[in-house]
Amino acid sequence: MRFFALLLALLLFIVPALAQPARDADLPPLSVETLFTTPTFFGDRFQGGRWAEEGPVLTYIENDRAAGATHLMRYDLATGERTILVDGTTLQKPDAPDDQQGGLIAIEDYAYSADKAMLLLYTDSERVWRRNTKGFYYLLNVESGAITPISDREAGFQMFAKLSPDGSAVAFVRDRNLFHVDLATMAETQLTDDGADGGLINGTFDWVYEEEFGLRDGFRWSPDGRYLAFFQLDESATQPFTMVDNREFYPTTYTFRYPKAGEVNSEVRIGVIDTQDENSTMFFGTDTWFEGGEATEYLALMDWTPPDADGASQVWMVRLNRDQNDLDLLYGDPETGALTTVLEEQSETWLDVETGFSDLDLAKITYLDGGERFVWRSDRSGFNHLYLYERDGTLLDQITAGAWDVTSFNGLDEDAGLVYVTGTKDSPRERHLYAIGLPGTDEAGMVTKITQRPGWHALNPSSDLRYDLDTWSDATTPSQVTLHALAPTDSDGDDAEPGDRLATLVDNAALAERVAGYRLPAMEFMQVPAADGTPLEAYMIKPSDFDSTQAYPLLFHIYGGPGAQEVRDSWGGVERVWHQMLVDAHDDDVEV
Numbered sequence: 001m002r003f004f005a006l007l008l009a010l011l012l013f014i015v016p017a018l019a020q021p022a023r024d025a026d027l028p029p030l031s032v033e034t035l036f037t038t039p040t041f042f043g044d045r046f047q048g049g050r051w052a053e054e055g056p057v058l059t060y061i062e063n064d065r066a067a068g069a070t071h072l073m074r075y076d077l078a079t080g081e082r083t084i085l086v087d088g089t090t091l092q093k094p095d096a097p098d099d100q101q102g103g104l105i106a107i108e109d110y111a112y113s114a115d116k117a118m119l120l121l122y123t124d125s126e127r128v129w130r131r132n133t134k135g136f137y138y139l140l141n142v143e144s145g146a147i148t149p150i151s152d153r154e155a156g157f158q159m160f161a162k163l164s165p166d167g168s169a170v171a172f173v174r175d176r177n178l179f180h181v182d183l184a185t186m187a188e189t190q191l192t193d194d195g196a197d198g199g200l201i202n203g204t205f206d207w208v209y210e211e212e213f214g215l216r217d218g219f220r221w222s223p224d225g226r227y228l229a230f231f232q233l234d235e236s237a238t239q240p241f242t243m244v245d246n247r248e249f250y251p252t253t254y255t256f257r258y259p260k261a262g263e264v265n266s267e268v269r270i271g272v273i274d275t276q277d278e279n280s281t282m283f284f285g286t287d288t289w290f291e292g293g294e295a296t297e298y299l300a301l302m303d304w305t306p307p308d309a310d311g312a313s314q315v316w317m318v319r320l321n322r323d324q325n326d327l328d329l330l331y332g333d334p335e336t337g338a339l340t341t342v343l344e345e346q347s348e349t350w351l352d353v354e355t356g357f358s359d360l361d362l363a364k365i366t367y368l369d370g371g372e373r374f375v376w377r378s379d380r381s382g383f384n385h386l387y388l389y390e391r392d393g394t395l396l397d398q399i400t401a402g403a404w405d406v407t408s409f410n411g412l413d414e415d416a417g418l419v420y421v422t423g424t425k426d427s428p429r430e431r432h433l434y435a436i437g438l439p440g441t442d443e444a445g446m447v448t449k450i451t452q453r454p455g456w457h458a459l460n461p462s463s464d465l466r467y468d469l470d471t472w473s474d475a476t477t478p479s480q481v482t483l484h485a486l487a488p489t490d491s492d493g494d495d496a497e498p499g500d501r502l503a504t505l506v507d508n509a510a511l512a513e514r515v516a517g518y519r520l521p522a523m524e525f526m527q528v529p530a531a532d533g534t535p536l537e538a539y540m541i542k543p544s545d546f547d548s549t550q551a552y553p554l555l556f557h558i559y560g561g562p563g564a565q566e567v568r569d570s571w572g573g574v575e576r577v578w579h580q581m582l583v584d585a586h587d588d589d590v591e592v
Helices: 002-017 032-037 207-213 509-517 573-584
Strands: 057-064 069-076 082-086 109-112 118-128 131-141 147-149 159-163 169-174 177-182 187-190 200-202 219-221 227-234 240-245 252-257 267-274 277-283 298-304 315-320 326-332 339-346 365-367 373-378 385-390 395-398 406-413 418-423 432-437 447-449 456-461 467-474 477-485 489-491 494-496 501-506 523-529 535-541
Touching: 032 573, 118 159, 131 159, 131 169, 159 219, 169 219, 177 227, 219 298, 227 298, 267 298, 267 315, 373 406, 385 406, 406 456, 418 456, 432 456, 477 509, 535 573
Parallel strands: none
Antiparallel strands: 057 069, 069 082, 109 118, 118 131, 131 147, 159 169, 169 177, 177 187, 200 227, 219 227, 227 267, 240 252, 267 277, 298 315, 315 326, 326 339, 365 373, 373 385, 385 395, 406 418, 418 432, 432 447, 456 467, 467 477, 477 501, 489 494, 523 535
């Protein structure tokens, strides 16, 4: 990144003096200033949100600057109709600080109770590590409009507040401790009291777990609302690290616990609290806590299994060694603390449990209805695929297979016997949506390609798996957002088949026309063999007036991280246009 910034600074002086690429006369000159200080290459963005339980309907937060409020909105994608679900001008804080004019709740996040009678609102947040994860929560009675703070503001910020499944309580983290609030009485109970800076952390994570595993929110309600399972870390043996912050006129220093490579990490374990008995905290013996074995180091994922036939749920957790090439899926009994190893995976290199920084992401394991079986993601074959297991870890079948990767698990429709995945079956430079028959059905293993346009598709299926939002682009076309049928459906009286387009939500036609007007040099995709013969994807951009007998400056652009693919047939935005500009702004008298 330092190299990138230095190169950009140098180009501010160099590029204006170089030959300008061809362009339509009505377009501004292509320069660093045009790219980074004007909206020339920025297109329209889609107003995203969350899917409602049924239909092509999203809910989202809208900032009403004229009213000084934020509204919770409903957006019907098929009709374009937008309606206000919660009027932000009515969200008056009963405990507004004196310095907050008007005292309205500015909605930053929200969550409904299971019966939709209550709405938990998040506001006034501040940053912790990467994101704003500490703030204040209010409970809105949807019918009466009554607003209640879940805790006293004066006691400090709250983190990751969650309604219990039955809506009777809220749990949250404050100052590295867990708290429970009974909503019938608003009585607050502190469930842990040992959290402290430089010491124990309950219900959230240190810097390393967020940076390397993408974990922030570290506790979960049991399905019956009785128990809380939570991560506990001890960072007391890690060393403090001091950074200089030069972003302000006068530098400041910031000190936090940061284990360098080879140093000790925070100790970690998972506990369970019975909320009916706050003195009942129990920790599982995962062999990761201080005197634990050398073969274990991290706990990277955790949640609850669905209730079994007797109504009991267990805590499932993923354990890794420090080299991250030996993984165990464990079940923990919340009453006895007994642990069961459900399955184990090993690799000569490493095992990917990255959550995508989305807080205890369940893409690694997904339980089918009833909880008797689950889908597991694994790259044991050399490619990332889905496997079907019994609840107890007995392998039933492989769901997807072949020399391609499942890159996203988009959903599972048990009634239709289909699993939806995004993957690289057509090309590693592209992403497409596929429907695949579940084992035990007539179409078991059969792969049906749903998206058709070559390029990169980012898919977002609806909650009922009847619709799909598709954000598509290719190397020369800016992003377009369209609504499609995912399952056969009746749309405005017309039968729609899977993949049929129902609406265009963003087309970015104006941006595409501007881009075409600059006549930028094209990308040429290719494969380059690695030392062992493995084909590596690459692309090259040559000057528009390329002459194979001439010499040209050469710029390599490489990112070696495992979680970000650079060579892709998708719109690259301003950064890609900058590269194309550099290629065409060559000059024999200038070295870059």
